[in-house]
Amino acid sequence: MSIPDITYNIILPIFLVVGTAAIADYILDINPHALSRLLVYLFTPALVFHSLATMDIQADEASQLIIGTIIALAIMSALGYGVTRSLHYDRKLEGAFILSVAMINAGNYGIPLNRLAFGDAGEARAILCYVASAIMINSFGVFVASRGSVPTREALLNMFRVPLPYAAALGLLVNATHFDLPNPLIDSMDLAGQAAIPGMLTALGIQLSHTLQSGSALKRLKQVLLASGMKLLVAPVVAVGVALVLGFAGLTRQVFIIEVSMPTAVMSGVLAIEFGSDAEHVTATILVSTLASIITLSVLLSLLM
Numbered sequence: 001m002s003i004p005d006i007t008y009n010i011i012l013p014i015f016l017v018v019g020t021a022a023i024a025d026y027i028l029d030i031n032p033h034a035l036s037r038l039l040v041y042l043f044t045p046a047l048v049f050h051s052l053a054t055m056d057i058q059a060d061e062a063s064q065l066i067i068g069t070i071i072a073l074a075i076m077s078a079l080g081y082g083v084t085r086s087l088h089y090d091r092k093l094e095g096a097f098i099l100s101v102a103m104i105n106a107g108n109y110g111i112p113l114n115r116l117a118f119g120d121a122g123e124a125r126a127i128l129c130y131v132a133s134a135i136m137i138n139s140f141g142v143f144v145a146s147r148g149s150v151p152t153r154e155a156l157l158n159m160f161r162v163p164l165p166y167a168a169a170l171g172l173l174v175n176a177t178h179f180d181l182p183n184p185l186i187d188s189m190d191l192a193g194q195a196a197i198p199g200m201l202t203a204l205g206i207q208l209s210h211t212l213q214s215g216s217a218l219k220r221l222k223q224v225l226l227a228s229g230m231k232l233l234v235a236p237v238v239a240v241g242v243a244l245v246l247g248f249a250g251l252t253r254q255v256f257i258i259e260v261s262m263p264t265a266v267m268s269g270v271l272a273i274e275f276g277s278d279a280e281h282v283t284a285t286i287l288v289s290t291l292a293s294i295i296t297l298s299v300l301l302s303l304l305m
Contacts, residue, residue: 002302004298007298010113018208018290019205023205025209025210032206036273043192046189047194048131048168050186051131052171053170054186055128062128065132066129066131066132068132068243069132069260071242071246073132076101077098080097080102081098093281100268101227101230101264103264104235104263105266106259107200107265108198108201108266110126122255125255139162141267200266200267207286208287211283211287220284224285228285231264231289232292236296238260239261262293264282264285264289269286
């Protein structure tokens, strides 16, 4: 498939939803905070729990994808931290920069992208990468977002106040033990989880709209371009290296590289708002990296497909 075909058939449908949400925000001036809280505390945990509890994929392949994703994000976090130390960023911007370069938009962008590119099998593997990234975002990401505005002890405690890691652990337990949950319970998790991806796409559109209207991307252009460059150009190299070391092959390798190469996670902006990090920097990087990813992901998909 050519790069224009990939852009038109795989990436454009996602951006039509995001763009519609951005236009709605421009007209209605939507407050993103309530939606952010619903995503953090209800819809995303439900999606993760249901996906893990019902997934049908070999355990070794699933663990490979989860471990590989965590390793790749840890490497990007370390690289981001090194950049902030060398440039003497303050603590608040340091946390925001690390969030920007390390946390991937594996859910609301990565899952539909891999579904459109590789079908149901690609979507199943993308969900595993998303689960790993979501665990990182909702544990380490919460800590990083919090430490710029609260003491380290409170930032550590915030890691245990979000439900997603518990939802992931319960989902894995249910899957491993083949425990039959009551149909009303599993169906309710499925329904709530289905709201997560459109909810995150909507949140992305609202955040991009707010960022465009505030002009924060221009105010912080140098920092934002640096973070976006690391996210879109350095992360794919890290992903290829991790895939080689862990022996990924076939569809698993393709999905893994695409997921790690996704732009900055919408949830990074959600956490920056929720826990008092430098939200302007994060949302500006979400804007720039998301728009630039139309090109980088089209090229990457053309090389992998």
